[in-house]
Amino acid sequence: MNKILNLLLKNNFQRNDCLISIGGGITGDVSGFASSIYKRGMKFVNVPTTLLAQVDSSIGGKTGVNTAHGKNLIGSFYQPNLVVSDTNFLKTLPKREIICGYAEMLKHSLILKSKNFTFLDKNASKILKMKSPFIEKSIIESCKIKKKIVELDENERNLRKILNFGHTFAHAYETTLNYSKKLNHGEAVLLGITSAINFSLKIKLLSKKDYFMIKNHFTKNNLPNNLNNYFSKKDLQKLVLFMKNDKKNTSNLINLILLKKIGNIKLNLNFTNRKIYDFLKLQLMN
Numbered sequence: 001m002n003k004i005l006n007l008l009l010k011n012n013f014q015r016n017d018c019l020i021s022i023g024g025g026i027t028g029d030v031s032g033f034a035s036s037i038y039k040r041g042m043k044f045v046n047v048p049t050t051l052l053a054q055v056d057s058s059i060g061g062k063t064g065v066n067t068a069h070g071k072n073l074i075g076s077f078y079q080p081n082l083v084v085s086d087t088n089f090l091k092t093l094p095k096r097e098i099i100c101g102y103a104e105m106l107k108h109s110l111i112l113k114s115k116n117f118t119f120l121d122k123n124a125s126k127i128l129k130m131k132s133p134f135i136e137k138s139i140i141e142s143c144k145i146k147k148k149i150v151e152l153d154e155n156e157r158n159l160r161k162i163l164n165f166g167h168t169f170a171h172a173y174e175t176t177l178n179y180s181k182k183l184n185h186g187e188a189v190l191l192g193i194t195s196a197i198n199f200s201l202k203i204k205l206l207s208k209k210d211y212f213m214i215k216n217h218f219t220k221n222n223l224p225n226n227l228n229n230y231f232s233k234k235d236l237q238k239l240v241l242f243m244k245n246d247k248k249n250t251s252n253l254i255n256l257i258l259l260k261k262i263g264n265i266k267l268n269l270n271f272t273n274r275k276i277y278d279f280l281k282l283q284l285m286n
């Protein structure tokens, strides 16, 4: 971040100049944030080169940087002047990064309309193998879902929060592991979605039928979903602390975004630290 700003200052870039980001979600988020604060805003073009960045982070104008205190606690809303997505970039992407992008596609498919999940459930193996035209269609569909939500609530007053489905858990998972390569963002999102549906089932918000449809989707497609591969009971305090630091919380309680049924999210449910601690403890025993 400092490097980008120093470079811009040293070369006396003007507001009318354009910063072009070519890279994954991290490059895009950091460059977008730098563009938003440099001389109170310079032009910004994003060329996302990972699946995750093409289906999610390059759209919607959220920019930011991570700190040791938590994920995305410093950032801005700043729309790019242009986004250029080219699937040719994805040819060099490792399988692990494809799964990370798929995580955000899966999230999008669960939050708005059940037919989005039906499409993904039917075509997941072809999408994960990057087969044409499935990969292109799924990227476009995912972008459309995000675009629709962002256009209705750009500054995340309410509706846009549904895009954070699974992310309160996910951000705590990433921060607890210090954003290390042990757990990439997209993998954390998959664990976070698993935790959110487990919690939704536990409080009887989500039906067993919908729960098992999603669970089967994870199993059939070998998507990471076991917390025990990454955490043990000694991490519990840290996990809850980071969930408490989440920016969605407005009180001492932990705010969760949960699933009522496939395609229908329940926002603004708050739970005590104890409830979340006990839930995670149980997950870590299974």
Ligand SMILES: NC(=O)c1ccc[n+]([C@@H]2O[C@H](COP(=O)([O-])OP(=O)(O)OC[C@H]3O[C@@H](n4cnc5c(N)ncnc54)[C@H](O)[C@@H]3O)[C@@H](O)[C@H]2O)c1
Residues within 6 Å of the ligand: 023, 024, 025, 026, 027, 029, 049, 050, 051, 052, 053, 056, 057, 058, 059, 060, 061, 062, 063, 089, 090, 091, 092, 093, 094, 097, 100, 101, 104, 185, 186
């Ligand atoms: N702003 C938003 O709305 C939003 C939404 C979702 C996620 N995010 C953020 O996005 C970040 C994750 O993005 P990401 O998954 O793209 O991670 P990333 O930017 O770390 O990229 C993943 C890896 O892929 C490499 N890479 C990039 N393009 C490549 C290509 N074409 N071929 C081969 N390798 C390539 C990168 O060097 C990196 O090692 C997280 O920090 C997350 O918080 C932001």
